[in-house]
Amino acid sequence: MNQDKDPVPPARVYVIDDDPELCESVEWLLDSAAITCTICHSADEFLEQFDPDSPACLVLDVRMPRMSGTRLQERLNVIAPHVAIIFVSAHGDINMSVSTMKAGAQDFLEKPYEPQQLIDAVQLGVDNAAQRFRAYRRARQLSDKINLLTPREREVLVLVIEGLPSQTIARRLGMSVKTVDVHRTRIKMKTDADSIGTLVRDILRYQVEVR
Incomplete structure (x- = not known):
């Protein structure tokens, strides 16, 4: 089988946070590292434009109106378990960090975080997203064959x-x-x-x- 050698499209980076000023700051920071991102001010806005058949790295706020970051993670674990998630929160605690990591999150950063810390996490997330997507696609192809x-x-x-x-x-x-x-x-x-x-x-x- 050579399906897992198929090229994987570049991972798309999403910043999902209901704070417009923070989103603007993160967008500027990532742009300085040559990382293009898509800003979404809610989980619903993200889901409207997200393509589950492509790799993605999310910088995701834990607490948001309507659908929280953790609830979005639960949904993505069903429809797109390959997504790499970097949680950010000003209200994080050890239990929350542990629970999100056990559920598959790549990282959990507390606000305010060091700029380079976020850049490093996103760069790693982009690589992880591609690897996770390749494995996810391969498993789905194999399941279809079986x-x-x-x-x-x-x-x-x-x-x-x-x-x-x-x-x-x-x-x-x-x-x-x-x-x-x-x-x-x-x-x-x-x-x-x-x-x-x-x-x-x-x-x-x-x-x-x-x-």
Whole structure:
């Protein structure tokens, strides 16, 4: 499979904060580091223009009207888990920082933060966003391929992932070794895998559901 070698578009940087002056300041700061950003004054405004099929790095305020930064993170974890999020807050505490990081945030910065600290975080976020998007896209492509398998082929694949040889799989499923090998060949063809070994590696690497 060579899908993961497909080029990834540049990550788009969003600054999401309901404070216009702060947004203007951050935009100026990032522009000084040659980083172009899109300003959104609410989570709703961001969602209206966000493309989940592209990488993105967010500088996201924790507390905002209507939809908070943490609620937006919860939503993005469903529709775009590849997004890199840098939380910023003037009211942060350890519990909030820990909870957002456990939920997948890249960083949590307390206002006022050092300008270079934010620039470094965004530059890292842009790189992380591209890597996360590549993995997300690869997992989705692989999942689509696995959905082409018959229930029997999935049964065989599950046991292959467990590391069982064809002889053991044949006994477990009540079929001949030759039939197991036929299923293995069809699995390889349908998933466009270079080999069953690379298929298993990718399934485990990208945590793709098979059952």
